[in-house]
Amino acid sequence: MATGETGFDDVTFDLVSVQYHSLKAGHDYGQYVRDARNAGRDDIASFFEQVMAEDSARAKQCHEFIKDLAGSTPATA
Template structure:
């Protein structure tokens, strides 16, 4: 696999990016849940909770893939 100037291959970088954005979004959704709760919109709060769980699951899946790649030649020199 090709690596850029960072030493990370594209797949590792992509997984890190998806994991970061999923975790960041999950943090933001907490406020969205509170806003919907405060507005008395349990349906919308439930939707935001569902989205937050999906992002949490997505971040966990990325973490598992990154553990698999860590220490292998597939991951590039930055994580071997």
């Protein structure tokens, strides 16, 4: 298992990255929902809410994988 410059293995780093970007996007989507509602486009607001829920689920799955990796022993070469 390679360890990059961060000190974390590549898979953990990748999961943390996806989790971060999913959470960040979810935060941004809240504004998109408000913008759509303010424009009277509940259909678009619903779409943004769906996307936000998908990113939230993605972040949660990353969290579960990270917990799993933290509890496992590293592979030896």
